[in-house]
Amino acid sequence: MQIGTSQLFSSAYKRMSQLSTEAARYNAEIATGKKVQTASDDTVAFGRLTRLSRTTANEKQYASNMKLAGTLLQQSDDALDAVTTQVQRVRELALRASSDTLSASDRAAISTELDGIVDAIMGIANTTDARGVPLFAGADGQTPFAKGADGKVVFHGQGEAPAIPISATGTVTATSSGARVFGGIRTADGGTSDLFTLVQNLATALNGSDEDARKAAVAQSLTDLNSADESITNARASVGARAARVDLESNQLSDLADAREAERSSLEEADTTESVVNLQKISTILQATQASFSKLSQLSLFNYLS
Amino acid sequence: MSNLLGIGASGVRAYQSALSVVGENIANAGTAGYVRRDVRLTENAAVSATGVVQLSRNAASGVDATGVIRSWDSFKATAVRTASSDLSSTQAGINYLDQIETTLSTNGISGRLGDFFNAVTALAADPTGQASRANLLTQADATATAFRGTAAALDTMSADVVTDARTTVDTLNGLADSLAQVNAALPRTKADSAAAAALMDQRDAILDKMSSVAGISVSLAGNGVATVRIGGPTGPALVDNLAVNRLAMSASASGVVGFSISPGGGERQAVQVSGGALAGLADASTRIANVRAGLDDVANGFAAAMNAAQAGGVDSDGHAGKAMFTAAYATATPQPQTSGGASVDVSLAAGASLSADGYVASWSQASGQWTVSRMDGTGSPVSGTGALAIDGMTLTFGGTPRDGDSYAVASGSGARGLTAAALSTSEIAAASAWTADAPITNGGSGTIAVASQPGASGLPGLSRYKVTYTGGNLVVTDPASGDTLLTTAYVAGQAIEGAGFSLSMTGTPVEGDSFTLTPTGAGSSGNGNLAAFARARQSGAFENRVDGLAASNAATLAQRKTLAEAQDAIRDNAISSRDAVSGVNLDNEAVELLRFQQAYQASSRVISVARDIFQNILDVAR
Numbered sequence: 053m054q055i056g057t058s059q060l061f062s063s064a065y066k067r068m069s070q071l072s073t074e075a076a077r078y079n080a081e082i083a084t085g086k087k088v089q090t091a092s093d094d095t096v097a098f099g100r101l102t103r104l105s106r107t108t109a110n111e112k113q114y115a116s117n118m119k120l121a122g123t124l125l126q127q128s129d130d131a132l133d134a135v136t137t138q139v140q141r142v143r144e145l146a147l148r149a150s151s152d153t154l155s156a157s158d159r160a161a162i163s164t165e166l167d168g169i170v171d172a173i174m175g176i177a178n179t180t181d182a183r184g185v186p187l188f189a190g191a192d193g194q195t196p197f198a199k200g201a202d203g204k205v206v207f208h209g210q211g212e213a214p215a216i217p218i219s220a221t222g223t224v225t226a227t228s229s230g231a232r233v234f235g236g237i238r239t240a241d242g243g244t245s246d247l248f249t250l251v252q253n254l255a256t257a258l259n260g261s262d263e264d265a266r267k268a269a270v271a272q273s274l275t276d277l278n279s280a281d282e283s284i285t286n287a288r289a290s291v292g293a294r295a296a297r298v299d300l301e302s303n304q305l306s307d308l309a310d311a312r313e314a315e316r317s318s319l320e321e322a323d324t325t326e327s328v329v330n331l332q333k334i335s336t337i338l339q340a341t342q343a344s345f346s347k348l349s350q351l352s353l354f355n356y357l358s
Numbered sequence: 359m360s361n362l363l364g365i366g367a368s369g370v371r372a373y374q375s376a377l378s379v380v381g382e383n384i385a386n387a388g389t390a391g392y393v394r395r396d397v398r399l400t401e402n403a404a405v406s407a408t409g410v411v412q413l414s415r416n417a418a419s420g421v422d423a424t425g426v427i428r429s430w431d432s433f434k435a436t437a438v439r440t441a442s443s444d445l446s447s448t449q450a451g452i453n454y455l456d457q458i459e460t461t462l463s464t465n466g467i468s469g470r471l472g473d474f475f476n477a478v479t480a481l482a483a484d485p486t487g488q489a490s491r492a493n494l495l496t497q498a499d500a501t502a503t504a505f506r507g508t509a510a511a512l513d514t515m516s517a518d519v520v521t522d523a524r525t526t527v528d529t530l531n532g533l534a535d536s537l538a539q540v541n542a543a544l545p546r547t548k549a550d551s552a553a554a555a556a557l558m559d560q561r562d563a564i565l566d567k568m569s570s571v572a573g574i575s576v577s578l579a580g581n582g583v584a585t586v587r588i589g590g591p592t593g594p595a596l597v598d599n600l601a602v603n604r605l606a607m608s609a610s611a612s613g614v615v616g617f618s619i620s621p622g623g624g625e626r627q628a629v630q631v632s633g634g635a636l637a638g639l640a641d642a643s644t645r646i647a648n649v650r651a652g653l654d655d656v657a658n659g660f661a662a663a664m665n666a667a668q669a670g671g672v673d674s675d676g677h678a679g680k681a682m683f684t685a686a687y688a689t690a691t692p693q694p695q696t697s698g699g700a701s702v703d704v705s706l707a708a709g710a711s712l713s714a715d716g717y718v719a720s721w722s723q724a725s726g727q728w729t730v731s732r733m734d735g736t737g738s739p740v741s742g743t744g745a746l747a748i749d750g751m752t753l754t755f756g757g758t759p760r761d762g763d764s765y766a767v768a769s770g771s772g773a774r775g776l777t778a779a780a781l782s783t784s785e786i787a788a789a790s791a792w793t794a795d796a797p798i799t800n801g802g803s804g805t806i807a808v809a810s811q812p813g814a815s816g817l818p819g820l821s822r823y824k825v826t827y828t829g830g831n832l833v834v835t836d837p838a839s840g841d842t843l844l845t846t847a848y849v850a851g852q853a854i855e856g857a858g859f860s861l862s863m864t865g866t867p868v869e870g871d872s873f874t875l876t877p878t879g880a881g882s883s884g885n886g887n888l889a890a891f892a893r894a895r896q897s898g899a900f901e902n903r904v905d906g907l908a909a910s911n912a913a914t915l916a917q918r919k920t921l922a923e924a925q926d927a928i929r930d931n932a933i934s935s936r937d938a939v940s941g942v943n944l945d946n947e948a949v950e951l952l953r954f955q956q957a958y959q960a961s962s963r964v965i966s967v968a969r970d971i972f973q974n975i976l977d978v979a980r
Contacts, residue, residue: 056941057387091912099909113476117483183484185883193486193883211793214885216483236798353948
């Protein structure tokens with residue numbers, strides 16, 4: 053077969069430019085460390101990578117939400133711990149008040165201390181969290197507990213505490229409604245009351261002059277304080293369980309992130325050794341092509357005609 | 359002896375021609391489209407004497423260069439043209455598919471959407487935080503900007519394809535004109551002459567160029583005149599001898615390119631161009647239009663879903679959420695007869711609902727007013743000067759119009775119009791419209807969730823509701839009057855339609871447990887409504903849809919790249935097989951040069967011998 057002279061040149065040019073393109077591709081792989089540069093390089097891998105990076109972005113946000121939820125639960129736990137301490141103190145005071153040896157002024161002093169404890173617990177119940185929002189306000193952003201004109205502590209919050217999303221489907225309620233934490237205490241008389249009322253009732257009863265009524269009131273208070281303590285402990289247990297769940301999910305998330313990173317790397321990252329070897333191979337072929345072309349192009353019968 | 363002299367002379371003449379053809383071949387070894395030429399040498403036929411005075415010339419009488427032959431194979435030339443058509447069609451498409459890929463990846467819509475929804479997730483953790491609210495608004499703006507940026511790039515691309523196609527059609531028509539000229543010249547040229555060969559080279563070069571522009575079917579007449587049909591072998595003629603039927607191009611409103619031709623000035627018929635750059639461009643225009651339509655769909659769906667989610671909740675001030683995005687856009691263009699120096703600026707309010715048919719604004723000198731009316735004739739027109747508002751759109755007029763000047767305002771909605779409304783941080787409707795309160799006396803674990811459901815009308819519209827669990831039923835009452843509004847069996851999670859909302863209970867309530875529903879007021883730290891955004895993310899699958907557009911484009915692009923490689927190889931083979939016949943090989947020409955040079959020298963020698971012999975005869979006679 054005859055080969056046209058200009059065809060000889062153009063096909064050599066084409067071959068060399070193809071080799072250069074291929075060399076440039078390997079060079080880009082080495083420079084960027086990625087073998088999938090654009091979607092069309094590997095459609096399937098690119099689609100998978102897009103989904104992986106979206107999941108990573110989503111889970112980063114969920115992880116950050118979990119971190120916040122963890123902080124809030126820790127703050128709730130700290131607050132409830134402080135409340136428990138106060139409730140213990142109230143029980144001590146109640147026990148002491150049940151003694152017959154106390155004078156009216158001793159009881160008045162205890163009563164005053166109990167009033168102080170009510171304020172202290174109210175202070176704890178009105179704690180704001182890391183976000184500047186009250187811990188125990190439910191769905192309301194306002195300060196949840198305030199004293200009314202009659203000196204009674206009233207809950208102003210509303211609804212249930214908002215649940216924080218920690219996965220596409222799961223949520224965790226990191227804060228609680230004060231009505232639930234400090235209220236709903238089953239009393240000895242079969243009704244329900246709240247912590248503030250219990251302590252305030254005790255303080256009021258201690259100031260009473262009728263000894264029998266006073267004793268009965270103190271005795272009932274002690275029973276009720278036990279269930280108050282139990283109620284707070286239950287609330288703490290619930291907070292602890294949620295914190296444990298957040299921890300667990302957070303660990304799972306980081307395991308998943310590791311697995312995802314491994315998959316991403318296998319899909320996207322170029323094997324540098326392989327790329328370097330390939331580049332070397334292409335360079336060698338390119339050099340050989342250039343050398344052989346320059347030799348071949350010098351061959352012409354005209355050189356021998358004289 | 360004059361016979362020998364004649365033979366020698368004919369040889370010298372013939373080989374001179376042959377040498378000039380070889381010289382031509384060597385000179386044109388690098389000329390594109392040049393077809394190697396051969397000289398046809400024919401022995402001069404013996405002519406017997408017919409006259410009384412003529413000598414008998416029964417011997418052979420030399421050689422003649424009777425023609426210049428092109429080393430040409432029409433099948434191989436056709437194969438090259440077909441391969442070129444296929445390749446350039448694919449390559450023209452690849453160029454634009456590449457641009458679509460770059461556009462979709464640089465603006466990163468799906469990434470921005472992800473950021474937006476993650477900002478919603480972050481806000482759910484801190485519903486009253488100013489920083490998380492501000493971040494959501496920033497992400498909303500970034501998302502809208504990404505949509506607009508992509509749409510603008512696609513608009514440019516769409517316009518580029520149309521321009522490209524127009525230029526390419528002009529090129530094709532220009533080539534058709536040139537071919538008609540060659541067709542005119544060919545019959546007037548002596549067959550098998552160097553001039554004819556040059557014309558045919560020209561003709562083939564034109565046909566090669568044409569075939570890379572559009573798929574053509576060529577038929578050649580005996581004298582070399584070419585007829586070119588487009589759109590298949592039975593399609594209309596583009597060039598028929600001297601007549602040229604120019605190809606015309608049109609672009610639809612969505613930028614899809616189409617072609618038509620009117621053979622012999624007759625009825626215009628649509629042409630399906632099947633190969634060449636034009637086919638690639640037409641295909642690219644369709645793809646760009648599809649991507650634009652797909653993106654508009656996503657943008658409209660996204661805006662509607664987010665606005666619906668906003669509307670279902672209440673913001674920090676206790677108001678129902680305002681629209682967060684607008685996908686509508688409107689542009690004013692002067693009508694043809696408009697000659698004044700007026701200017702019209704169009705701006706849209708968030709949530710503007712425009713008439714799909716558009717609007718027309720016209721100036722009347724008599725009243726000194728602009729009048730804006732809907733194109734479809736509905737509604738009442740608005741008149742005045744300065745700024746006029748209609749359907750949430752404000753037209754601001756400036757400059758000096760002339761009487762009768764009018765502007766058409768085209769409206770639409772889609773990615774190019776997607777903008778985030780200028781909301782303040784307090785205007786994000788994070789909280790549910792209703793707050794469910796359970797008294798602490800409730801003994802069971804039942805909880806009530808309220809979700810916005812526009813159009814739900816299972817209950818009369820009240821400002822409070824009470825839901826009580828009794829006897830295995832849920833009883834909804836009006837707390838003000840105590841009237842029972844609805845009684846239904848309790849099924850965990852089953853939605854009960856309210857008035858613009860639906861409520862559902864989960865958990866295990868005990869007899870007598872009750873709940874009150876009150877409208878959420880200002881300053882709530884609730885995040886119930888943000889779940890509506892998250893649900894819309896799942897059901898709308900906006901990110902997946904955008905990725906899908908990119909993925910299907912990428913798959914086509916990858917396939918086209920592979921195809922182009924294959925077509926390139928096919929074309930290379932076709933060219934080398936054609937050039938094996940038509941190409942100039944300098945080594946061959948060197949051999950030919952030697953051959954004809956020697957023959958020329960030998961013929962000269964024959965003349966010299968003839969002269970010597972004749973001289974000898976003369977010498978004998980002396």
